[in-house]
Amino acid sequence: MNPSASGTVARKRCVFIVDDHPLVREGLTDLINRQSDLIICGEAKDSAEAIAGIAKERPDVAIIDISLTNESGLELIKHLVKQFPQVALIVLSMHDEALYAERALRAGARGYVMKHETSKSVLASIRRVLAGEIYVSERIVNRMALRLTSSRRAAARSPVERLSDRELEIFQLLGQGRTPSEIAGDLNLSLKTVQAYCARAKEKFGVTSLTELLRAAIRWDDASRVK
Numbered sequence: 001m002n003p004s005a006s007g008t009v010a011r012k013r014c015v016f017i018v019d020d021h022p023l024v025r026e027g028l029t030d031l032i033n034r035q036s037d038l039i040i041c042g043e044a045k046d047s048a049e050a051i052a053g054i055a056k057e058r059p060d061v062a063i064i065d066i067s068l069t070n071e072s073g074l075e076l077i078k079h080l081v082k083q084f085p086q087v088a089l090i091v092l093s094m095h096d097e098a099l100y101a102e103r104a105l106r107a108g109a110r111g112y113v114m115k116h117e118t119s120k121s122v123l124a125s126i127r128r129v130l131a132g133e134i135y136v137s138e139r140i141v142n143r144m145a146l147r148l149t150s151s152r153r154a155a156a157r158s159p160v161e162r163l164s165d166r167e168l169e170i171f172q173l174l175g176q177g178r179t180p181s182e183i184a185g186d187l188n189l190s191l192k193t194v195q196a197y198c199a200r201a202k203e204k205f206g207v208t209s210l211t212e213l214l215r216a217a218i219r220w221d222d223a224s225r226v227k
Helices: 022-033 047-057 073-083 097-107 119-130 138-149 165-175 180-187 191-205 210-224
Strands: 013-018 038-044 061-065 088-093 111-114
Touching: 013 022, 013 047, 013 119, 022 038, 022 119, 038 047, 047 061, 047 073, 061 073, 061 119, 073 088, 073 097, 073 165, 088 097, 088 119, 097 111, 097 138, 097 165, 111 119, 165 180, 165 191, 165 210, 180 191, 191 210
Parallel strands: 013 038, 013 061, 061 088, 088 111
Antiparallel strands: none
């Protein structure tokens, strides 16, 4: 129905927030609820709450922190795309988009926004994906275009870039101080499976011990966070 013809007010588009930091959720809720065309319809701090909440609320958009506590936003995105294909997903991250934006888009996200960006960028990303478009920075668009045209793509990638999504998830958790046993419990994987992923990561980094891989993970985790 055309609001201008009927005199009715257009329905506000519903946004769901998935972030393990209460202050981030509060800030986004305040920002979005002040908009005439948007409203927060739910929030969650982890994957389990996100899946249950989105199933109940059926939002138009979900904003997802890619680094949830002891779990991966990438895996959550893949799950949500399969279960709720009608929900547009936007990643909100403190990590450099140079590594995560392409992975997020491949997983099914429609937008990627860095946490240090302005509130205008967050609102622009929501409205862009609601219009059926993709939202990433111009830097990432150019980077992706260069990758498609480069014949040396594989050779030029860093060890971190060559990690699979699951290997990167485990690598990141190692950098946050989790042990392989703890990671296995966090991700509902067997210890043997986690060790296999670590072994593949060691090969890509050219190291032979878990200690060396752990050191690389700690350095990377610290360097990749936006200061």
